[in-house]
Amino acid sequence: MKVKAAARYFSNRTIFYTVLALAFLLPFVFILTAVDTLEGVNDCSSLDCLRRRLGPRFLGWSGDDSTKLVKELYKILEQVNSLEIPDSEKFPESFSEFLSDMKDKEYDAKTFAIRLKAMIENMDKEVKRSRLAEQLHKHFVATSIPKAIHCLTLRLTDEYSSNSRARKQLPAPELLSLLSDNSCHHFVLATDNILAASVVVTSVVRSSLNPGRVVFHVITDKKTYPGMHAWFALNPLSPAIIEVKGIHQFHWLRRESIPVLKAIANYHGVRNHYHGNHIVGTNVSENPRVFTSKLQARSPKYVSLLNHMRIYLPEIFPNLNKVVFLDDDVVVQRDLSPLWLIDLSGKVNGAVEICKGEDTWVMAKSFRTYFNFSHPLIADKLDPDECAWAYGMNIFDLNAWRKTNIRETYLFWVMENLKSSVTLWKLGTLPPALIAFRGYVHPIDPSWHMLGLGYQEMTDTDSVRKAAVIHYNGQCKPWLEIGYKHLQPFWTRHVNYTNDFIRSCRILEPQ
Numbered sequence: 001m002k003v004k005a006a007a008r009y010f011s012n013r014t015i016f017y018t019v020l021a022l023a024f025l026l027p028f029v030f031i032l033t034a035v036d037t038l039e040g041v042n043d044c045s046s047l048d049c050l051r052r053r054l055g056p057r058f059l060g061w062s063g064d065d066s067t068k069l070v071k072e073l074y075k076i077l078e079q080v081n082s083l084e085i086p087d088s089e090k091f092p093e094s095f096s097e098f099l100s101d102m103k104d105k106e107y108d109a110k111t112f113a114i115r116l117k118a119m120i121e122n123m124d125k126e127v128k129r130s131r132l133a134e135q136l137h138k139h140f141v142a143t144s145i146p147k148a149i150h151c152l153t154l155r156l157t158d159e160y161s162s163n164s165r166a167r168k169q170l171p172a173p174e175l176l177s178l179l180s181d182n183s184c185h186h187f188v189l190a191t192d193n194i195l196a197a198s199v200v201v202t203s204v205v206r207s208s209l210n211p212g213r214v215v216f217h218v219i220t221d222k223k224t225y226p227g228m229h230a231w232f233a234l235n236p237l238s239p240a241i242i243e244v245k246g247i248h249q250f251h252w253l254r255r256e257s258i259p260v261l262k263a264i265a266n267y268h269g270v271r272n273h274y275h276g277n278h279i280v281g282t283n284v285s286e287n288p289r290v291f292t293s294k295l296q297a298r299s300p301k302y303v304s305l306l307n308h309m310r311i312y313l314p315e316i317f318p319n320l321n322k323v324v325f326l327d328d329d330v331v332v333q334r335d336l337s338p339l340w341l342i343d344l345s346g347k348v349n350g351a352v353e354i355c356k357g358e359d360t361w362v363m364a365k366s367f368r369t370y371f372n373f374s375h376p377l378i379a380d381k382l383d384p385d386e387c388a389w390a391y392g393m394n395i396f397d398l399n400a401w402r403k404t405n406i407r408e409t410y411l412f413w414v415m416e417n418l419k420s421s422v423t424l425w426k427l428g429t430l431p432p433a434l435i436a437f438r439g440y441v442h443p444i445d446p447s448w449h450m451l452g453l454g455y456q457e458m459t460d461t462d463s464v465r466k467a468a469v470i471h472y473n474g475q476c477k478p479w480l481e482i483g484y485k486h487l488q489p490f491w492t493r494h495v496n497y498t499n500d501f502i503r504s505c506r507i508l509e510p511q
């Protein structure tokens with residue numbers, strides 16, 4: 001064996017044993033490297049990292065000779081580190097291939113190091129690629145409507161046209177006045193997912209100490225309206241009052257008359273979303289976590305008109321003073337009537353802040369997280385350290401809201417973002433709301449609203465049990481296969497699995 005660089009100091013024999021020892025250590029290095037890469041903790045896929053891990057102390061050698069030899073090897077590794085590996089050549093794909101390769105061809109130290117580097121880099125690429133494939137798969141699961149939920153909508157729509165009981169007025173005529181009665185507790189939900197809506201409404205009514213005061217306003221889109229209406233007509237939760245509204249019934253809200261909404265719907269990106277072209281413009285060689293968030297930003301959910309509806313609450317409910325707005329991926333576990341007693345001190349939006357908290361991942365969101373501060377428009381107007389708050393469970397003072405121009409600010413910024421080809425922010429309806437509600441937010445106690453159940457497997461079930469409202473924000477919705485199994489029961493216990501429609505669509509209780 002010819003190891004030129006080291007030849008002056010060592011016999012071939014010493015070198016042979018050193019290389020052999022290194023060879024035994026390599027598999028562990030690969031495992032460590034792969035684990036690091038998978039966890040995304042730090043990118044330990046370079047020779048640098050290998051060099052750090054193979055320090056002399058780690059090798060457990062004390063002899064002068066071998067320390068010198070290792071130093072010499074470092075030097076070579078370091079030289080090779082900055083070298084570009086040629087694409088054309090074929091490199092070993094596994095450790096055993098590498099070993100036999102080495103035995104057969106009697107490499108010099110430099111070639112040894114180059115081949116080692118090439119092999120590590122290849123493996124790193126493989127790990128990244130499979131991680132991306134996993135993310136992509138998850139994304140498609142998360143954005144496609146599960147067959148069972150689609151089935152539920154179709155069957156209930158059918159029921160609406162064939163069964164007069166499914167079409168009966170909601171609520172009954174003698175209860176209509178309660179819809180604008182400010183002594184009741186008004187909840188608003190905007191969704192096209194009937195199963196999710198049934199869980200939210202059921203959980204609110206079951207947790208309420210005074211369900212007779214609960215009034216639910218469920219807003220949905222035109223295609224879901226008949227099914228949604230049929231569901232709540234056939235499954236009333238009296239004494240609570242439930243109303244179903246379709247956005248096509250809001251005659252003041254014509255797309256033509258509201259340029260922003262039209263622009264949102266027409267935005268060319270939207271076409272891609274609906275045609276499933278989720279990968280255009282994303283770069284598969286980037287960090288998987290960044291890639292995931294970009295994919296999420298392309299979900300149809302984030303561009304749907306239904307999702308922007310909440311900015312019209314004062315117009316939709318002209319007679320109401322206060323409403324609680326819930327997302328469709330929450331479960332309510334405590335009586336929420338004390339929310340109406342919170343003094344918002346003149347502010348509009350009672351919300352949980354998400355920039356501080358024990359969970360450093362879910363609860364570490366400032367404006368920096370949501371906005372592109374490289375953009376001058378953002379850098380000029382916003383403070384990157386300002387605390388963000390959460391949608392999902394908010395109490396809105398509509399009277400205070402009516403005295404502001406929150407909606408105009410919101411629509412202005414949505415338009416600006418579209419004009420700048422969506423470079424101000426990526427993700428959905430929260431960023432423009434963060435701007436529009438600036439100065440109008442009253443922080444409420446974090447125990448009211450626990451976030452992160454859809455992207456944080458580590459969520460502690462004890463805290464989940466105690467929270468007033470739990471929120472499955474993130475991809476892993478409890479109604480999807482990819483939902484976290486230990487968190488699903490908090491949601492599924494509000495699903496009526498004996499219901500005929502649920503059963504006929506094969507929505508089964510998880511075992």
Ligand SMILES: *[C@@H]1O[C@H](CO)[C@@H](O)[C@H](O)[C@H]1NC(C)=O
Pocket residue numbers: 283284285286
């Ligand atoms: C993709 O990302 C990698 C790493 O961040 C970068 O080197 C490369 O230039 C990017 N490619 C494109 C087309 O943006």
Ligand SMILES: *[C@@H]1O[C@H](CO)[C@@H](O)[C@H](O)[C@H]1NC(C)=O
Pocket residue numbers: 372373374375376422423424
């Ligand atoms: C952020 O804004 C800058 C300046 O307009 C732009 O060049 C960049 O592409 C934006 N970044 C993203 C992620 O949109």
Ligand SMILES: *[C@@H]1O[C@H](CO)[C@@H](O)[C@H](O)[C@H]1NC(C)=O
Pocket residue numbers: 496498499500501
């Ligand atoms: C479940 O649905 C069935 C009708 O499909 C109804 O008879 C039953 O009372 C419901 N159970 C609960 C707990 O709501």
